[in-house]
Structures are given as structure tokens and as C-alpha cells.
Amino acid sequence: MQLDLPNVELAAIAPEVVLSLTALLLLVFDALVGDRIKNGLHLPVLTSLGLIVAFGFAFTQWNDLDQTGPLMQLAGMVVLDGFALFVKLSLLVFGFLSLWLSREYLVREKLEEPEYYALTLFAVAGMMLMATASDLIVMFIALETFSLSLYVMVGFRRRSLISQEAAMKYFLLGAFSSAFFLLGIALVYGAVGSTNLYGVAGSGTELGMAQFLATTTPQGTGLLVLGAGLLIIGLGFKVAAVPFHMWTPDAYQGAPAPVTGFMAAGSKLAGFAALLRLLDVSLFQLRGDWQPIVIGIAVLTMIVGAVMAVVQEDVKRILAYSSIAHAGFVFTGILAASDRGVSGSLFYLATYGVTVLGAFALVAMLGGSEERAVRLTDYKGLFYRRPMLAGALSLLLLSLAGVPLTSGFIGKLVVFEPAIEAGFAWVVIVGMIASAIAAFFYLRIMVVMYMQKPDEGVAAIALRPVAGAVLALSVVATLALGVMPTPLLDLAEKATIFFST
Amino acid sequence: MTLPAYLPILILLVLSTGFAVFSLWMASKISPRRWTPAKLAPYECGITPEDGEEVGRERFPVKFYLVAMLFIVFDIETAFMYPWAVAYDELKLFGLIEMGVFIGILLAAYVYVWKRGALEWAE
Numbered sequence: 302m303q304l305d306l307p308n309v310e311l312a313a314i315a316p317e318v319v320l321s322l323t324a325l326l327l328l329v330f331d332a333l334v335g336d337r338i339k340n341g342l343h344l345p346v347l348t349s350l351g352l353i354v355a356f357g358f359a360f361t362q363w364n365d366l367d368q369t370g371p372l373m374q375l376a377g378m379v380v381l382d383g384f385a386l387f388v389k390l391s392l393l394v395f396g397f398l399s400l401w402l403s404r405e406y407l408v409r410e411k412l413e414e415p416e417y418y419a420l421t422l423f424a425v426a427g428m429m430l431m432a433t434a435s436d437l438i439v440m441f442i443a444l445e446t447f448s449l450s451l452y453v454m455v456g457f458r459r460r461s462l463i464s465q466e467a468a469m470k471y472f473l474l475g476a477f478s479s480a481f482f483l484l485g486i487a488l489v490y491g492a493v494g495s496t497n498l499y500g501v502a503g504s505g506t507e508l509g510m511a512q513f514l515a516t517t518t519p520q521g522t523g524l525l526v527l528g529a530g531l532l533i534i535g536l537g538f539k540v541a542a543v544p545f546h547m548w549t550p551d552a553y554q555g556a557p558a559p560v561t562g563f564m565a566a567g568s569k570l571a572g573f574a575a576l577l578r579l580l581d582v583s584l585f586q587l588r589g590d591w592q593p594i595v596i597g598i599a600v601l602t603m604i605v606g607a608v609m610a611v612v613q614e615d616v617k618r619i620l621a622y623s624s625i626a627h628a629g630f631v632f633t634g635i636l637a638a639s640d641r642g643v644s645g646s647l648f649y650l651a652t653y654g655v656t657v658l659g660a661f662a663l664v665a666m667l668g669g670s671e672e673r674a675v676r677l678t679d680y681k682g683l684f685y686r687r688p689m690l691a692g693a694l695s696l697l698l699l700s701l702a703g704v705p706l707t708s709g710f711i712g713k714l715v716v717f718e719p720a721i722e723a724g725f726a727w728v729v730i731v732g733m734i735a736s737a738i739a740a741f742f743y744l745r746i747m748v749v750m751y752m753q754k755p756d757e758g759v760a761a762i763a764l765r766p767v768a769g770a771v772l773a774l775s776v777v778a779t780l781a782l783g784v785m786p787t788p789l790l791d792l793a794e795k796a797t798i799f800f801s802t
Numbered sequence: 803m804t805l806p807a808y809l810p811i812l813i814l815l816v817l818s819t820g821f822a823v824f825s826l827w828m829a830s831k832i833s834p835r836r837w838t839p840a841k842l843a844p845y846e847c848g849i850t851p852e853d854g855e856e857v858g859r860e861r862f863p864v865k866f867y868l869v870a871m872l873f874i875v876f877d878i879e880t881a882f883m884y885p886w887a888v889a890y891d892e893l894k895l896f897g898l899i900e901m902g903v904f905i906g907i908l909l910a911a912y913v914y915v916w917k918r919g920a921l922e923w924a925e
Contacts, residue, residue: 306896325907325910329913332917333913
């Protein structure tokens with residue numbers, strides 16, 4: 302018997318490997334000598350080191366892209382292209398911001414455990430793998446890696462009933478959506494004879510989805526359409542698209558606020574990265590079949606997200622519904638099925654992530670001990686108590702609303718424009734109506750902060766320097782990318798370099 | 803894709819549902835019912851329940867679940883080693899390195915579990 306040994310090019314997934322190894326090292330290191338270190342600073346420092354080294358690897362790959370061009374590696378399981386690397390670099394930035402914003406929260410709530418940091422690292426690694434996967438099986442493994450980490454992180458406030466409930470709901474519905482995704486993979490395999498998104502070059506017998514579509518007749522795609530529909534459902538759960546959004550408000554409300562921010566930023570970017578590659582690249586030929594589905598999802602998501610947020614009284618729930626509405630806006634970018642749609646969606650997700658991380662970090666700070674003060678009435682007169690924090694939150698909210706001179710405005714511009722170009726003007730009009738509705742509840746929070754007097758005897762809010770600096774970074778980035786979006790837009794342009802066969 | 807192509811699936815669906823319903827209905831009509839204490843007892847593996855003992859209702863420490871979970875993790879490790887041992891000659895150095903990575907990861911997990919006190923029964 303002669304075995305054909307695979308050629309393992311681990312360098313292709315070096316950033317993911319570094320993150321996983323750091324997480325393992327962190328767990329073992331803390332278990333062995335953690336008791337002897339008093340302030341526990343080794344945990345965030347080690348995690349940051351891992352993220353920085355991973356960023357270095359990903360950045361080198363990004364620069365090498367000009368010489369090597371897009372590559373398919375690891376026996377056709379992953380691709381290294383501009384798209385994957387842009388998403389990876391954004392995710393590493395999210396991870397870094399989220400890490401230091403979480404630390405203040407964890408210390409305050411006395412929840413700081415090595416597991417939190419290890420799970421963050423595993424989650425980021427999983428999300429990155431999601432963007433780089435060129436096979437549905439790898440995509441599924443990536444999906445499970447980051448989902449399992451997030452289930453635990455959502456329930457990290459162990460003594461809080463609402464956090465446990467959130468984790469349970471997220472876990473059950475997440476497992477449910479994984480089943481859809483798996484059945485989708487099975488149907489795609491049935492139709493194509495392979496789970497690969499592209500097809501492995503040189504293997505001759507093995508077709509991929511893209512190659513299959515290039516060679517088949519329209520009559521032969523029925524099973525593939527069905528499979529693609531199930532894949533959209535599975536990923537729709539992860540990005541919180543209506544009608545698969547039921548878990549979102551509860552999970553976002555119950556999870557520790559920094560985790561909520563991390564979910565809103567990272568989980569959405571990873572889910573949309575998979576959707577963009579799947580729909581706009583592999584199934585591009587099939588767009589006549591999936592575009593009606595995406596139109597339905599986009600319209601429902603924008604409207605339901607915006608309308609439901611209006612009636613919420615809890616700031617975390619408002620932001621949860623707002624994140625649903627934002628998912629709808631990104632779907633209009635996917636709908637365009639063009640390079641500009643892809644780069645627009647990526648710009649939107651990257652800027653939205655930075656903004657929403659800052660917003661939820663502020664909610665965590667203002668919430669006080671055990672996040673008691675997260676209702677809208679608790680924000681009464683915040684401007685008179687902490688003008689700086691109120692100003693920062695206002696700016697982030699204005700960006701989420703899409704006001705000019707903030708990154709949110711440019712983001713909306715670059716996803717709506719390609720959709721109009723592709724002939725979906727009415728979907729964009731629905732999106733604009735949804736934005737107008739959404740502006741109401743963002744302004745509502747601001748009205749409460751500025752135009753009502755604070756109650757007597759409200760506890761003071763302590764702001765630590767590190768979290769303050771990271772928060773300032775998020776606010777500055779939100780503003781700067783609204784005034785000067787060109788550098789990031791250029792990078793997103795490069796991210797439309799896809800691997801193709 | 804035309805609808806008649808899915809007709810066989812529909813027929814199969816109707817036939818299989820019909821068969822299940824028919825079987826259950828027939829069984830309830832014609833099967834004899836002769837209950838004995840043994841038939842009425844709940845099905846359990848292991849020791850037969852004694853009189854007066856409430857099987858399955860007593861409380862036992864949640865730690866059993868933790869131990870069971872850890873057992874499965876390390877049990878799977880062994881299960882993976884057998885195929886490697888069988889194909890050891892063909893896999894050569896490649897197999898050795900891959901197994902080294904696999905066992906290394908599990909070793910890290912073992913150290914973590916041990917040092918975090920998951921293997922301590924009494925606390």
C-alpha cells in the first residue's frame with residue numbers, strides 16, 4: 302500500500318496557527334504559574350503579542366500578494382487573496398481593540414480568567430479561517446470554531462441569569478443553524494460532486510462550484526440552488542439577518558457588553574466574508590437565482606431591524622436591533638454582485654466594526670457594576686455628568702445613523718451606489734427609508750443624554766486610561782474615516798482581488 | 803428542474819408516512835396486552851432496581867459529567883492512535899510529526915485540566 306502524503310503548507314494559515322498556539326500557550330502558562338502573577342497583566346499582554354505576530358504574518362502575505370498573486374493552498378482548502386487578507390487584518394484589529402476594552406470590564410466585574418482571552422484568540426482564528434476558506438468543509442470548521450468560542454463568551458457572566466439565558470438561546474439556535482449549513486453542504490456536494498468553492502486545479506476529476514457552473518446547463522442547477530439557499534440560511538443566522546435574527550436581541554442583551562461588541566463586529570464580518578465569497582464569486586453565474594432571495598432578506602432585515610429598535614427601552618437591545626438593520630445594508634452591497642459592491646461591503650463592515658466596538662465599550666463603562674444601568678432612563682443627562690463620554694457616544698451613534706462626516710455615511714454610500722448601478726434602486730430606496738427610521742432611535746438616545754436633567758445620586762463612572770485610549774482610537778477612526786475615507790477605500794479596492802480558476 | 807421530476811419523492815414520502823401510521827394503528831388494534839412487572843419497569847442498564855428504590859431520581863454530583871467529558875476527549879486520542887499504528891510504516895516521518903502535533907495539543911489540554919483542578923474530586 303502506498304499512501305499519497307499531502308503537502309502541508311502551514312505558512313498559508315500562519316496567522317491562524319499563531320493565534321491558536323498563543324491561546325494554548327496562554328492556558329498552559331496561566332495554569333502553571335498564573336497564581337504567582339498578581340495583577341494578571343500577563344494575560345492581555347500575551348494575547349496582544351499573539352495578535353501582533355499574527356498581524357505581522359497577515360500583513361506580509363498582503364504585501365506579497367503583489368508578486369505572487371492570489372494563491373490556492375493546503376490542497377485547495379484555503380485561498381490567499383486580497384479579499385481574505387483584508388478581512389483577516391480587519392479581524393485582528395477588532396480582536397486587539399476588543400481585548401483591551403474587555404479587560405477593564407473583566408477586572409471591574411472580577412471575571413478575569415485566562416479562558417476569556419484564549420476564547421477570544423480562538424474566535425478570531427476561526428473568523429479568519431472563515432474568510433480564507435475555499436472549501437465548504439473548512440468553512441464549516443471555521444464557523445464552529447468561532448461559534449463555540451462565542452457561546453461560552455456570551456455566558457461569561459456566570460452568576461447572571463440573563464447571561465446564562467442568552468448563552469443558552471444563542472447556543473441552541475446556533476446549533477440549529479449549523480444543521481442548515483451542513484445540509485446545504487450535503488446538497489451542494491450532491492449537485493457538484495465536490496465541496497470546493499472553486500475546484501482544485503490539476504486534479505482533473507474534482508470540480509468545484511465555480512467550475513461546475515461554468516460547464517453545466519441552467520437545467521442542471523436545481524440541487525445547487527437548493528443547497529445555496531440552505532447555506533444562506535446558515536450564514537444568515539450568524540450575521541443576524543431577518544428572519545433568522547430571533548436570537549440576536551436576547552443574546553446581545555445578556556452577553557457582557559464588550560462581548561456583544563465583539564460579536565457585532567467580528568461575527569458579522571466573518572459571516573459576510575463567507576457570504577460574499579460564496580455568492581459574489583463562486584455562485585456568480587447563478588446570481589439570477591440567489592438575487593431574489595437576497596433582496597427579500599435585505600429588505601426584511603433593514604425594515605424589521607430599524608422598526609423594532611424604535612420600541613426598545615434597553616440601550617443594548619436598541620443597538621442589537623440596529624446591528625440587524627446594518628446587516629441589511631451590507632446585503633445591498635452583496636446584491637450588486639460587482640467588485641464595487643464587494644469593496645463597499647468590506648469598507649462598511651470594517652468601519653461598522655470599529656464604531657460598534659466603541660459603542661458597546663461605552664455601554665459597558667456606563668452600565669456600572671453588573672451592568673445595571675443599561676436602560677434608556679439611566680442615560681438621562683449623561684452630558685451633565687460626563688460630557689466627554691456623552692460626546693464620544695454621540696459621535697459613534699451619529700456614525701451608526703449614517704450622518705455625513707462620519708464613517709457610517711461613507712459606508713452607506715459605497716454599498717448603496719453599486720446596488721443602484723446593478724439596477725436595484727428600489728431596494729436602496731427601502732434602505733434609505735430604514736436609515737431614516739433608524740435615525741430616530743439614535744437621536745432618541747442623544748435627546749435623553751442632552752435634554753434631560755440627571756437624577757440625583759447617580760454613581761460616578763470610572764474610566765481607566767487604557768480603555769479610554771482604545772475608545773478614543775475608535776472615535777477618532779470613526780471620524781477620520783468619515784472625513785478621509787480614501788486610504789481605506791483603496792485598501793478595500795485591493796481586497797476585490799479574488800482567487801479565480 | 804421541472805415539478806414532475808420530484809413526483810417519485812412525493813410518492814415515497816406519502817408511502818413511508820402511510821406505512822408508519824398504518825403499522826402503529828394495526829399494532830394498537832390487534833396486539834395482545836399482557837403486562838408483567840418486568841415489562842412495566844423502566845429500562846436501565848446495569849443493576850436491576852431494588853424495591854422501593856427510586857431509580858433515576860436521586861441526585862448525584864455534576865462532577866460525573868465533567869469526568870465523563872474529559873474521559874471522552876482522551877479516549878478519542880487513543881482511538882486516533884490505532885490507525886496511525888497500523889499505517890505507521892507508510893506514513894513515515896509525516897505521520898510521526900502529525901501525531902506529535904495532535905498529542906502535543908492534547909497534552910496542553912491535559913496540563914490545563916490538571917492544574918485548573920478539574921481532576922480534583924473533593925474540594
